[in-house]
Amino acid sequence: MNENSKQIVVVGGGPGGLETASMLARMGFDVEIIEKEDVIGGHLNQYYQLFPNFRDAGELTQELKERAAHPKIKISTGESLLDLTRNDGKFEILTSKRRKINPDAVVMATGFDPFEAERKEEFGYGVYPNVITSIELEKMFREQGKVTTVDGRIPERVGIVHCVGSRDEKVGNFYCSRICCICGVKQAIEIRKHHPETRVTNFYMDMRMSGQYFEELYRQSQERWGVYYVRGRISEAAMTVDGKIRVKAEDTLIAKPVTLSVDLLVLMVGIEASNSTKEFSKRLEIESDYGFFRSRDRHSEDQESPVDGLFLAGTAKGPASIKETLADARATAGKVWEYFQNN
Amino acid sequence: MEYFDIFVIPFTIGVIFLFSILIGKFVYWFIQIPRRDKRLIGKNFFTVKTLKSIWECITECLLHVRIFKTNPRLGFMHMSIAFGWFMMILVGKFQSTAATGMWIEPPHVAIFLKYFVPTESYRFAHLFAAVMDFFLLLVLTGIILAAVKRFRPQAAGMKRPTKHTTFDKVALISLWAIFPLRLLAESFTSGTYDSGSFLTGSLGRLFELFLPVESLYYPAFWGYSIALGIFFCAMPFSRYMHIFGEIGLIFLRNWGLKTENKVEGFANFELHSCSRCGMCIDVCQLSTAAKINDVQSVYFLRDERYNTLSRRVANNCLMCGRCEEVCPVLIKSNRHRLLMRKSPFGTVTPDFSYLQRNEISISSGDVAYFAGCMTHLTSSIKMSMLRIFEKADVHYTFIDEEKGACCGRPIMLSGALNAADDMIAFNKKLIKESGAKLLVTSCPICYKFFNENYKLDIPVMHHTEYINFLVKERKIKLQKTAEKYVYHDPCELGRLSGIYEQPRTVLQKTGILVSVPEEKEDALCCGGSLANTEINYAERGNIVRDVICTLSADEPDCLVTACPLCKKTFNKERIIDVKDIAEVVASQM
Amino acid sequence: MTENNLFGYKISKPRSISMDSADLSLAHEILDKIPTFRLCISCGGCTSACTAGNFTDFNIRRVNLMLRRGQLETLSKELKDCMFCGKCYLACPHGVNTRNVILMMKELLYEWEQNIDRRTEKL
Structure with a gap:
């Protein structure tokens, strides 16, 4: 096999796409990353610190970008896929810049979109100004280094709502987004770190600390940072006369309704298939779960799609942390290599 | 005895049985009518309402104008059978008087006149024969359509036929047999006596060529009489009870009665007026979108009438009112549903006295x-x-x-x-x-x-x-944008309260309102109705998806509604932006 | 709970619910007839949204759990409070058909209480 003659297109320039491309380039393939946004890095660009070790997100982005700055990698930003078909073992791609590409293999790293919080109207996102999403809180930390309400005050009380758009039949998502629990814990700690006077209360249905060191972080949030936890789902949020947000939940552990007035309500928005993920899983007639690509086999062929030569990486397949996404990207690169050993 | 033969006995028994039951039932229901309503009847009896009722009986019981308006093919089927048969009875009566010279005679004389007076030997006999043949042909056309509808409902402009009970099937088969048997009996007679008009006469001469018509007409009359007898005996217990029920219903309704808090009196007339035409099935979204095919008003009223109603059928209804809108008999089935939703075995009674404290x-x-x-x-x-x-x-x-x-x-x-x-x-x-x-x-x-x-x-x-x-009073001013809206009428506001124009007037001032076929009286239910306690989330989901896809076919920018429940229900699907009219207004004033 | 008997002894009721001997027939009947009832994860969204909860201690989540543990004595009294407004249904993230559960619970508990009355009458 001659790696040099094989060309691979990676769709999506987020962490998953970048890492797949970096690995493939190092294996000797020619890789082109097509990214619809003007910059690469994906959602990672918006993050502040990463759980569970509070690593600076900007630093990781930088590292991934540097790894991808490789002579065998061509990065095309501001360009999206219009069409993708497969004929006689070759792919045909048409881009928004009317470019035709014929790669030997394609990696879909089309990722996720955060759940549109407006759809859970009872939480008041888009209606009450001091209701924000977890992603907006990340940006707030990143851009201003502190947490403020819309009128610039440091909030005295912050409520964190888990499972917004996840595990919710009412928005058609039965699945667990897997990262919001730990993200809620992480953000609660960050708020407490920045503003020790602020009281932070997490409203949760279940705390799912499935990753390595997640449970320890949860413990730390209780022991060291004094984060409050209420086991109960918030049913509605209303604005009080003094501009606070009054949330209603049941404290299921004492079987009584509770109300709490907060200055800032942070919604832990779940992970949904991105529009490109949804569009191409449909167009390529690949079975999908909630719009996410379904791989050939969840165990042994999790990086392959049912289409020969079309590979899947990262959150295009479903909710995953950044750590998992990067590991998956490396696995995908390995599977691409294996594919060309046989073809 | 002149004008009598033993074969008329099945028919005569049927007639006597039918009218005894019918009179018994009508009297019983009438007694049930509360005194207040009886006074109302007395008050309205000698008014134009009674004349209106007679006219409605002609247009609805005989001509079926309402069915005709929504579904011409189905309307024609009902009209041809009902009107044709009625005219056969009416004209037949005059014909028998002309033939026998008697005004009063047992009913079988007119029905089997061809047997007793086989030739055209009386005044206007040829004209009578021709008219009777015409109406027989009309009824037969209807019967053929009915048979086609049963096996291929699409041919009658229906999506699916009604599923029937045993009584209905017996009545249906005997009804279908009546007119072909009459045709055969009269044709054989015409063939034997060389009489008859364009239908029976021509057929008779044709049969004569290869059939021993002389020995066939007598058994055919037997068959005809038996078919009639069976039909009349099954009729009061089958859906065909509607033929008489509807007459009572029309008068009582025009006199101002309606179903109140008990299933008795007027409600019984309603219950027995359902012809099970099945028009409610085709508009019911539980059927079209959620594939639930045994709870529609036709089945609900049937089960209510025969006392076989299950909790599931009573509760599995959105009460959106779409079926009432198309019901050609104007049965208010939602009221019946409410009355039948009481648990027959009792339930824990709610107690809200805490509100007073x-x-x-x-x-x-x-x-x-x-x-x-x-x-x-x-x-x-x-x-x-x-x-x-x-x-x-x-x-x-x-x-x-x-x-x-x-x-x-x-x-x-x-x-x-x-x-x-x-x-x-x-x-x-x-x-x-x-x-x-x-x-x-x-x-x-x-x-x-x-x-x-x-x-x-x-x-x-x-x-x-x-x-x-507020807009009219100039308390708020609206800015018009180029947004394209489709307005979804919430059931409780539209069909059930009649508010159609106000939201449209407002939306025309804020953007471009596109009209869709499924609006106003024909609006769909979002699927979120609180009236249905049986349906599960998956079935609801199917209805929601169906409604959103239908309403967004023209690709509007926004689906506007005026009900928090509709909005919440629509939110399950992300196909299109959904807003309440209040949001649209608040953002554009 | 303890109470003094005639001789001044204290008879204490068991502190725990015996899931071995609990009467789960009602719960199973409802679980069978309304499969979505099985999906409850006790998140409390229903009780939090509850309109009757504005005025009373009515807690539909707890009622549902008590039913599943066979603790039926107080339930019908609690269920009298329910206004049937349907907010719980809209709040439920798992699509439990809460209103039908309540309707059916009311019917079955009524029947169950009648049977108890009949049994005590016989004694």
């Missing part, structure tokens, strides 16, 4: 705003309304801002007709204390209940009406 202070205002339970889950509707009040500089008071009670309609819809009394008293007291001169609600369910059951001494408006009023 709750003292809530309410601030005063000119306008009382009642958001409703659901609106508290749609914060944008609530906040938009508050913004509109402020913009229009209205002194309002928010009745259920923190500690609100339910309006009471949902529990009423579950069949507990009087359970809401405590809630009514509670909310009424608050509204009264506020001193408001107008009540505005955001939820159409509340609106309907406040409007019809609260007997408030101030007017009630849904926010669509109120916004329209």
Whole structure:
């Protein structure tokens, strides 16, 4: 096999796409990353610190970008896929810049979109100004280094709502987004770190600390940072006369309704298939779960799609942390290599 | 005995049986009618309402104009059988008088006249024969259509035929047999005596060529009589009871009666007037979108009539009113559903006396705003309304801002007709204390209940009406944009309360309102109806998806509705942006 | 709970619910007839949204759990409070058909109480 003659297109320039491309380039393939946004890095660009070790997100982005700055990698930003078909073992791609590409293999790293919080109207996102999403809180930390309400005050009380758009039949998502629990814990700690006077209360249905060191972080949030936890789902949020947000939940552990007035309500928005993920899983007639690509086999062929030569990486397949996404990207690169050993 | 043969006995037994049962039932139901309603009948008897009823009997029982309007093929089928048969009886009577010279005679003489007077030997005999042949042909056409409809419903413009009971099947088969048998009997007779008109005469001469018609006509008359006898005996217990039930229903309805709190009297007339035409099946979204095919009004009324109603059938209904809208007999089946939703074995009775023990202070205002339970889950509707009040500089008071009670309609819809009394008293007291001169609600369910059951001494408006009023009064000014809307009529506001124009007037001032076939009386139900306690989330999901896809076919920018429950229900699918009319207005004033 | 008997002894009721001997027939009947009832994860969204909860201690989540543990004595009294407004149904993230559960519970508990009355009458 001659790696040099094989060309691979990676769709999506987020962490998953970048890492797949970096690995493939190092294996000797020619890789082109097509990214619809003007910059690469994906959602990672918006993050502040990463759980569970509070690593600076900007630093990781930088590292991934540097790894991808490789002579065998061509990065095309501001360009999206219009069409993708497969004929006689070759792919045909048409881009928004009317470019035709014929790669030997394609990696879909089309990722996720955060759940549109407006759809859970009872939480008041888009209606009450001091209701924000977890992603907006990340940006707030990143851009201003502190947490403020819309009128610039440091909030005295912050409520964190888990499972917004996840595990919710009412928005058609039965699945667990897997990262919001730990993200809620992480953000609660960050708020407490920045503003020790602020009281932070997490409203949760279940705390799912499935990753390595997640449970320890949860413990730390209780022991060291004094984060409050209420086991109960918030049913509605209303604005009080003094501009606070009054949330209603049941404290299921004492079987009584509770109300709490907060200055800032942070919604832990779940992970949904991105529009490109949804569009191409449909167009390529690949079975999908909630719009996410379904791989050939969840165990042994999790990086392959049912289409020969079309590979899947990262959150295009479903909710995953950044750590998992990067590991998956490396696995995908390995599977691409294996594919060309046989073809 | 002249004009008698033993073969008429099955027919005669049938007629006697039918009319005994019929008279018995009618008298029994009439006795059940409460005194108040009887007085109403007395009052309206010698009025134009009675003439109107006679006319309606002609247009509906015989000509089936209403069915014809929605489905011409089906209408023609019903008309040809009903009108044709009626005319055969009527003309047949005159024919037999002409032939026998008697005005009063047993009914079998007219029915089997061809047997007793086989040749055209009386005045106008040829004309009578021709007219009778024409109507026989008309009925036969209808029967053929009916048979085709049974096996290929699409041919009659229907999606699926009604599933029938045993009595119905017996009645149906005997009904289908009656007219072909009459055709054969009369044709064989015509062949034997060389008489008959264009249909029976020609057929008779044709049969004569290869059949021993002389020995066939007598058994054919036997068959004809037996078929009639069976049909008449099965009729009072089958759907064909509607033929007589509807006549009673038309008169009583025009005299002002309706089904109230018990299934008796008028309700029995309604129950027995359903012809099970199945038009309600084709418009029922439970059938078209959720593939639930045994709960529609036709089946519900059938089960109610035969006392075989299950809890599931009674409760599995959106009460959207689409079936009532198309019912050619105008049966108010929703009322029957409500009455039948009581558990036959008893249930824990609700007790809201705790409301009386709750003292809530309410601030005063000119306008009382009642958001409703659901609106508290749609914060944008609530906040938009508050913004509109402020913009229009209205002194309002928010009745259920923190500690609100339910309006009471949902529990009423579950069949507990009087359970809401405590809630009514509670909310009424608050509204009264506020001193408001107008009540505005955001939820159409509340609106309907406040409007019809609260007997408030101030007017009630849904926010669509109120916004329209504010715009008219120039309290708020709207900016028109190029947004393209489709408006979804909530059932409780549209079909059930008749508010169609106000929201449209407002939306025409904020953007471009596109009209769709499924609007106003023909609007779809979002699927979220509180009236249905049986349907599960997956079935609801199918209805929602179907409705959104239908309404967004023209690719509008936004689907506008006026009900928090519709909005919440639509939110499950992300196909299109969904807004309440209050949100649209609040963002464009 | 303890109470003094005639001789001044204290008879204490068991502190725990015996899931071995609990009467789960009602719960199973409802679980069979309304499969979505099985989906409850006790998140409390229903009780939090509850309109009757504005005025009373009515807790539909707890009622549902008590039913599943066979603790039926107090349930019908609690269920009288329900206004049937349907907010719980809209709040439920798992699509439990809460209103039908309540309707059916009311019917079955009524029947169950009648049977108990009949049994005590016989004694």
